[in-house]
Amino acid sequence: xxxxxxxxxxxxxxxxxxxxxxxxxxxxxxxxxxxxxxxxxxxxxxxxxxxxxxxxxxxxxxxxxxxxxxxxxxxxxxxxxxxxxxxxxxxxxxxxxxxxxxxxxxxxxxxxxxxxxxxxxxxxxxxxxxxxxxxxxxxxxxxxxxxxxxxxxxxxxxxxxxxxxxxxxxxxxxxxxxxxxxxxxxxxxxxxxxxxxxxxxxxxxxxxxxxxxxxxxxxxxxxxxxxxxxxxxxxxxxxxxxxxxxxxxxxxxxxxxxxxxxxxxxxxxxxxxxxxxxxxxxxxxxxxxxxxxxxxxxxxxxxxxxxxxxxxxxxxxxxxxxxxxxxxxxxxxxxxxxxxxxxxxxxxxxxxxxxxxxxxxxxxxxxxxxxxxxxxxxxxxxxxxxxxxxxxxxxxxxxxxxxxxxxxxxxxxxxxxxxxxxxxxxxxxxxxxxxxxxxxxxxxxxxxxxxxxxxxxxxxxxxxxxxxxxxxxxxxxxxxxxxxxxxxxxxxxxxxxxxxxxxxxxxxxxxxxxxxxxxxxxxxxxxxxxxxxxxxxxxxxxxxxxxxxxxxxxxxxxxxxxxxxxxxxxxxxxxxxxxxxxxxxxxxxxxxxxxxxxxxxxxxxxxxxxxxxxxxxxxxxxxxxxxxxxxxxxxxxxxxxxxxxxxxxxxxxxxxxxxxxxxxxxxxxxxxxxxxxxxxxxxxxxxxxxxxxxxxxxxxxxxxxxxxxxxxxxxxxxxxxxxxxxxxxxxxxxxxxxxxxxxxxxxxxxxxxxxxxxxxxxxxxxxxxxxxxxxxxxxxxxxxxxxxxxxxxxxxxxxxxxxxxxxxxxxxxxxxxxxxxxxxxx
Numbered sequence: 001x002x003x004x005x006x007x008x009x010x011x012x013x014x015x016x017x018x019x020x021x022x023x024x025x026x027x028x029x030x031x032x033x034x035x036x037x038x039x040x041x042x043x044x045x046x047x048x049x050x051x052x053x054x055x056x057x058x059x060x061x062x063x064x065x066x067x068x069x070x071x072x073x074x075x076x077x078x079x080x081x082x083x084x085x086x087x088x089x090x091x092x093x094x095x096x097x098x099x100x101x102x103x104x105x106x107x108x109x110x111x112x113x114x115x116x117x118x119x120x121x122x123x124x125x126x127x128x129x130x131x132x133x134x135x136x137x138x139x140x141x142x143x144x145x146x147x148x149x150x151x152x153x154x155x156x157x158x159x160x161x162x163x164x165x166x167x168x169x170x171x172x173x174x175x176x177x178x179x180x181x182x183x184x185x186x187x188x189x190x191x192x193x194x195x196x197x198x199x200x201x202x203x204x205x206x207x208x209x210x211x212x213x214x215x216x217x218x219x220x221x222x223x224x225x226x227x228x229x230x231x232x233x234x235x236x237x238x239x240x241x242x243x244x245x246x247x248x249x250x251x252x253x254x255x256x257x258x259x260x261x262x263x264x265x266x267x268x269x270x271x272x273x274x275x276x277x278x279x280x281x282x283x284x285x286x287x288x289x290x291x292x293x294x295x296x297x298x299x300x301x302x303x304x305x306x307x308x309x310x311x312x313x314x315x316x317x318x319x320x321x322x323x324x325x326x327x328x329x330x331x332x333x334x335x336x337x338x339x340x341x342x343x344x345x346x347x348x349x350x351x352x353x354x355x356x357x358x359x360x361x362x363x364x365x366x367x368x369x370x371x372x373x374x375x376x377x378x379x380x381x382x383x384x385x386x387x388x389x390x391x392x393x394x395x396x397x398x399x400x401x402x403x404x405x406x407x408x409x410x411x412x413x414x415x416x417x418x419x420x421x422x423x424x425x426x427x428x429x430x431x432x433x434x435x436x437x438x439x440x441x442x443x444x445x446x447x448x449x450x451x452x453x454x455x456x457x458x459x460x461x462x463x464x465x466x467x468x469x470x471x472x473x474x475x476x477x478x479x480x481x482x483x484x485x486x487x488x489x490x491x492x493x494x495x496x497x498x499x500x501x502x503x504x505x506x507x508x509x510x511x512x513x514x515x516x517x518x519x520x521x522x523x524x525x526x527x528x529x530x531x532x533x534x535x536x537x538x539x540x541x542x543x544x545x546x547x548x549x550x551x552x553x554x555x556x557x558x559x560x561x562x563x564x565x566x567x568x569x570x571x572x573x574x575x576x577x578x579x580x581x582x583x584x585x586x587x588x589x590x591x592x593x594x595x596x597x598x599x600x601x602x603x604x605x606x607x608x609x610x611x612x613x614x615x616x617x618x619x620x621x622x623x624x625x626x627x628x629x630x631x632x633x634x635x636x637x638x639x640x641x642x643x644x645x646x647x648x649x650x651x652x653x654x655x656x657x658x659x660x661x662x663x664x665x666x667x668x669x670x671x672x673x674x675x676x677x678x679x680x681x682x683x684x685x686x687x688x689x690x691x692x693x694x695x696x697x698x699x700x701x702x703x704x705x706x707x708x709x710x711x712x713x714x715x716x717x718x719x720x721x722x723x724x725x726x727x728x729x730x731x732x733x734x735x736x737x738x739x740x741x742x743x744x745x746x747x748x749x750x751x752x753x754x755x756x757x758x759x760x761x762x763x764x765x766x767x768x769x770x771x772x773x774x775x776x777x778x779x780x781x782x783x784x785x786x787x788x789x790x791x792x793x794x795x796x797x798x799x800x801x802x803x804x805x806x807x808x809x810x811x812x813x814x815x816x817x818x819x820x821x822x823x824x825x826x
Contacts, residue, residue, distance in 0.1 A: 138182045138518030141169045142541025150542070150585055151534060153493060160497040161535075165543055167503055168510045171451075186515050188456035189373065193274025194251070196293055200242040201250055203259075205272060206449050208235025209420035210261040215239050216269070217257035217291070219250065224260050249293070256288040263421020268412075270419055271371060273426075273453070278358050278370075278414070279377045287360055287370065287414045292382060300383040304393040306468055309522050312723040313549070313649035314714050315400065316348040317594055319355055320379045320388075321362070322664065323654065325694050327686035329362075332380035336388040339654075340395055342693065346657065346707075347714025350398035350524075352471055354595065356385070356461075357404060360414045363666035365595065367473060368440055369404045370415035372457045375465070382465075389466055398468040400524060401461055405454050405512075406474030407440040417441050426450055435477065437485060445478075446504040451511065458512050462520050469516070469524030471551070476531050478505040489531045496533050506545060513546030524548050526589055526649075537586035552588040552647050554578055559592055559638060563608040567630075567755040572733040572740050579645035580730070590646025592638050595653045598664045606659030606706075609634055614661045618695075618702045630755070632702060633785070633816035635659055636709045636778040637751060640818050643713060644749050645742065648724050650717070658696030658707035662688055705784025712783070716776050716820065722747050731765040731803035739813065741803070743767060747775070748821040752813040758788070759813040765805025768823060769797045772809055776820040788814040795821060 144165035148155050172182065179185040195202045203215050213229040219241075220226040229237040237259075241250035251257065258269045271278055277292035323339050324330035343351050355366025358374040366376070375385045392399045408426070409415040416426045426449075427433040427441045435442055444450050461467045477483040480500050489495055509527075516523050517540075527547040529536055538544025558578040562570055582588045593605050606614065609631030617628045643650045665688040670681040682688075696707035717723055725745030732741035738754035741764045748766050752759065766772070772795040779785035795809045802808035811819065 136183055136519060138514055139541070141165075141172055142539075142543075144169075144541070144543035146542035147535050147538055147544060150538065151583075154534060157493055157497040160501070161543060164503055164506060168507045168540070171507055171511065172514075182455075182511070182515050183519060185452060186455040186459040186519075188452045189274060189460050192456075193272055193276070193373070194257075194291060194293075196249070200240055202238065202240045203229075203272070204236055204238045205229075205259055205274075206234075206236050207259075207261060207263075207420035207425070209422035209425060210237065210263050212262035213237040214260050215241075215257065216260050217251070217289075218255040219252060219257070219291075229259075251291045251293075253291065253293045253295070255291045257291050258289055261420060263418075265418060265421035268418075268421065271414055273416060273419060274373055275371050276373050277377060277382055278374045280360070285413075287358070289371075290377075294383070298383070300386040300390070302386065302390050302393075302466060304390055306393055306466055306522065307396050307398060309398065309468070309524050310349045312717060312721055313350050313398075313524070313589060313651075314348045314717060315350045315352045315589065315649065315651040316343045316346070317352045317354065317402075317651055317653040318343075319365070319595070319654070320353060321355065321376075322666075322689045322691060324690055325692050327690050329378050329686070332384040332388045335379075336384075336391045339693075340388070340392055340397065344395045344397060346711045347718055348652070349396070349718070350400055350468075351392055352400040352402060352651070354402040356401050360409065360411050363668045364409070365599075365666070366402065367404055367407075367438075368409035368411070370409045370411050372408075372416075372453070373460055386465055393466070398524065399466075400469045400471055400526070401467045402473060403458065403461065403470040404473045405443070405457070405508075406472070406478045407435050407438060407442050410434075410439060410441050426453065432481075435483060437483075438477075442477075444504075445502070445508040451508060454508065455512055455515055458516060459519070462516065462523060468522070469526070469548075471526040471528065472509075472547075473528050475509065475527040475529045476533075478502065478509065479529070479531070479533060484531055487531075491532060493534065496531070509545050509547075510540050514540050517546065526551060528553070530554070532583070534583065537583075549587045549589045549647075549649055550582075551651075552582060552590045554581065555590055555642055555646055556593050556597055559605065559642075560597070560603075560608070563605070567753075570738065570753055572735055572738060572753065575641065576645065576730055576733050576740060576742075579642065582647065587649065588647030589649035589651050590642050591651040591653075592642040593653065593656055594651060595664070598653055598656065598660070602663065604656055604660065604663070605638060606631065606635055606656070607661065607663070610659075614659075620700050620702060624702070628702065630816065632659075632706060633778065634753075635706055636783060637753065637816065637818050639710065640713055640749075640776075640778070640820075641740065641751055643717065643723065644744055645728075645730075650723065652710070655691040655693070655696075657710035658703040660691060660695070664688060702784050705782065709778060709780075709783035712776055716747075720745055720747055720775075720822065727767070729767070729805070731805050741765065743805075746822055748772065749818065750811055750813055750821070751818045752815055754815050756815055758815045761810045762813045763802055763808050763810055765803035765808045766797055767805060767807070769799070769807055771796050771824040772821040773824045774819055775822045777817070778819070779814055779817040785817070786814070788812070788817070789819060794824070 147161065148158065154161060175182050175185045192204050192206065195204070205213070207213060210231075213231070214224045215227040215229060216222045216224055227239050227241060229239040231237050243250060257272065259272055260267065260269045271287060271289040275289040277290040278287045279290050280287045318335075318339065320332060320335045321329045323335050340351065356375055357366065357369040358371035358376050359366050359368050360370045361368055362378065375382050379385070389399045408417065410417045412418050419425050423429045423433065424444070426443060426447070428444045433442050433444070443454065458470065479502055480487075481502050482500055487495075513525055516525055525547050526549040527536060528551045530553040533545070535544040536550050537547045540546040555578060558574070562575070579590070596602065598604050610628055613625050613627045617623070617625050665682055665685075667684040667686050667689060668681045669684060671679040673679065695701055695703040698704055722745035728742070728744050730740070730742040732739055737757070737759065738752065739762075740751040740753070742749050743766065746768070748764060750764055774789060774791050774793070777785070777789045777791065779788050781787040789812065795811060797807040797809045799807055811821070813819070
């Protein structure tokens with residue numbers, strides 16, 4: 001790469017890029033929450049949350065208060081106070097005569113089913129807008145005291161929790177005072193970056209470290225003297241470009257743009273921080289910011305209303321780029337047309353999409369974000385992404401985005417790192433601002449403008465693209481100064497509340513959940529936390545952090561641990577304890593495996609169980625092997641017991657439903673890191689960076705039976721809603737028989753993990769009297785089983801206590817099978 005200054009090219013050293021983000025938390029283990037688990041107990045409903053604190057009222061914007069003050073007791077210590085650290089949303093820019101600010105409309109280009117250019121009709125917009133009816137008001141904070149009723153153990157750390165909540169309330173108060181409201185504060189994309197108006201385009205950028213700045217690009221032949229910017233006292237640079245004489249915009253749609261700055265690190269060209277689209281030209285290393293403002297007739301018009309959030313989430317985790325059976329980078333359009341109907345058919349009700357935010361390094365799996373407001377251009381255009389989301393809504397699928405606010409790429413060329421030439425612009429300075437394991441930068445959540453940037457970023461994806469919620473990545477890393485590295489969380493509350501906690505980060509998480517749930521009540525937020533932080537999924541008004549769900553990350557780790565053991569060493573009690581080990585009133589998304597386990601260097605469950613036999617013995621016209629038979633049986637059982645006991649939601653990574661063979665390995669070159677370490681490449685091969693869905697569809701392969709079982713499992717949950725039922729009772733964990741029996745909702749689940757023993761007339765407890773029938777059987781021939789269960793048989797309950805249940809019935813439990821029973825509807 002080289003920087004240009006007045007016709008002179010100045011070479012610089014290109015920063016290295018990490019080959020792949022490590023998803024392992026440095027030996028970190030999940031917290032032991034067994035003492036809070038309610039395994040065999042029906043949890044009572046405690047009623048509605050406490051009302052908002054009547055003593056608290058929001059403060060409206062007063063005068064021209066632009067920067068939070070420092071004398072009031074209401075000012076949090078983490079707020080920036082210098083003029084170079086904060087920039088008001090009230091930038092006090094007097095528009096030119098006739099200049100009227102406009103917001104981008106969701107007008108459209110492609111039909112949802114075939115990708116053709118859609119009608120730009122007002123009826124389509126009105127239909128979607130009428131269906132939304134989203135309130136634009138974030139309610140005031142509550143008292144934050146109910147957490148002590150929910151978990152009395154928290155009273156031992158009341159001083160920390162009260163301080164945390166006071167910092168949140170103070171921040172809300174300061175946002176109301178200085179910005180008008182959290183609603184207004186989270187719309188920074190209407191002020192920063194490129195703002196189109198009737199008379200031209202205004203470009204604004206917060207870069208307090210820069211000494212000089214100018215906007216350059218195709219539109220001015222990259223002349224640094226044409227559009228020199230001015231800086232205000234808050235570190236915001238600005239330039240207004242009037243329309244041409246014929247009324248055409250000063251920057252054509254699709255133009256390459258960058259900001260050139262004179263910084264403490266020298267002259268540098270950067271992609272605007274709030275850029276909405278960026279592209280890497282073929283054969284080039286750096287990305288270019290793209291001014292994306294297509295004509296009205298080319299903009300995509302959303303046709304379908306967003307679906308309501310389901311009571312239980314069944315999430316299909318996916319990656320657009322690797323969703324093709326062919327070794328290539330797939331597109332938004334192909335995913336829309338080919339993958340979404342598959343997800344719907346399989347019975348999932350939500351699709352979680354990774355790697356949406358632009359990331360210069362493909363092999364980072366999307367976790368080293370460079371352009372936070374730009375959808376990845378590898379897969380298509382912003383309008384094509386909108387078409388994908390609209391099609392998902394037509395199918396009744398929620399679309400969740402895997403959002404990365406825990407860290408950012410250390411890429412100086414394309415991203416935010418040293419954007420204004422300083423080490424402390426968006427990030428903490430020094431070692432605290434660097435994640436040594438992920439080789440990335442760490443945000444300073446106590447910075448006013450960082451809060452504006454991240455809150456606005458979350459809202460941008462909900463507002464502009466109509467995502468239905470987020471899976472927040474790396475939340476454990478955010479909440480602790482040590483980032484959870486080399487820390488074994490045991491469940492001791494001293495591990496959560498103390499000097500190791502990053503209160504600024506926790507307050508940010510409270511603010512972003514507050515904003516999302518206040519302005520988008522149907523939106524879903526899921527947090528990736530392995531620590532077991534108490535109050536994580538408790539509403540903010542009650543003193544919690546406000547997530548809807550926590551990812552139950554201990555489960556896949558436990559399955560890997562168990563699969564390394566011999567069958568006779570599998571402990572039924574450990575399996576049940578891990579699956580049910582979650583906090584009261586805090587919902588979890590359970591999963592047996594996700595993309596983490598599929599990455600190169602790890603193994604999927606199918607590969608752990610069947611290993612190299614998968615290469616030669618998955619065809620039905622060939623004899624199977626004991627390893628294949630065992631693997632297919634346990635693959636089905638592991639997934640259903642995880643869904644049955646693990647939480648109120650379930651997640652599966654694409655392809656794992658049918659036991660996709662091998663691992664994921666992104667195309668990459670050999671890399672030589674500055675420390676001398678060499679990371680081998682794979683000759684830029686896409687061979688293991690794809691999903692061979694044809695394996696699961698082929699009726700001549702054993703993969704088909706595994707896929708059919710996963711589909712039946714999803715549809716069973718859809719019909720009976722057992723994941724969110726109040727009723728859950730585990731009646732048997734037999735280490736000798738290797739049996740697990742439990743009730744979830746109206747269903748009775750019977751698991752036999754024994755490798756050889758089948759049990760005739762095996763008595764299982766139940767709650768309700770009547771005639772039971774088989775509703776799911778992993779041994780069904782359709783699912784690759786041995787067809788040992790008679791589906792026409794009827795099972796009548798008898799009164800009398802058994803396994804602490806008032807009734808019971810007799811079943812046949814073949815080895816390595818799970819059978820689910822329900823009361824007959826006749």
